[in-house]
Amino acid sequence: MTSTTTKTLKQIQHDNSVDIPIPSQRKDVKEVVAQWREILRRDWMFKLVGEDVFYVDEGKRCIIRVDPLPGFKYNYLLFVDGKSYEQYTESLSKALKTWEITLNGKSYRIVLEKDTLNVYLNGFLRHETAEFIDGGTETEFEQDAHVFKLTATTSGTKRGIVYTLTVDGTEVPLISDLNMNDKK
Known part of the structure; x- marks a missing residue:
């Protein structure tokens, strides 16, 4: 061999x-x-x-x-x-919002499907209900004693909807490039 x-x-x-x-x-x-x-x-x-x-x-x-x-x-x-890898990942980046955070040595990957507002945590669908707030929605859930809060609010400008994730009150930066162009 x-x-x-x-x-x-x-x-x-x-x-x-x-x-x-x-x-x-x-x-x-x-x-x-x-x-x-x-x-x-x-x-x-x-x-x-x-x-x-x-x-x-x-x-x-x-x-x-x-x-x-x-x-x-x-x-x-x-x-x-049926799409090239680049086309497929481009269409995904338009349909999804992704955040990654490590807390107490444990990694979390939170993915939001923008069209359905489905939330995935580490690959598993969370069955959470979004609540209406002023100018948008808010979805809150707990995992490993951490409080995750995902908000979708209108920007009031041409930017459209702004998606924000906070964990235990601290905002988590959005992954804008889904690291799809990594070359190994």
Whole structure:
């Protein structure tokens, strides 16, 4: 068996950011792992280029395409729901607001779906009800003795709706770039 050099593609899902390891020089196995579980595994010899189709996140069709480059190098492309990886992440960044915070050594990732106002905490849907306040809505919930408060208020200008998250009374900065262009 040859040694494995692993490249990683970042995939954003509505509830999580996951790494998808792609074996780049292994000739006997191809596998895709997302959210710590194996999504795709193919056993074959010497097929280093081509496409593989797999499904994630409630049936989203994904394609990994491996194209040869000069000098025994390979180009990896990821397509999600028929869109290039870049187009898919751009559409997600328009539909979602994301915050990350670490409290007492524990990381929290809060994702808001703007169209439904669904709130996800570390990948799990919170069944919370937004309450109307002056100029918007407020959703409050507790986790690990911390109070999370998410507000959506009108800006009064062309900016539209302003989304704010506070945890234990301290505002958490919004992740404007979902770190989708990280290169490893």
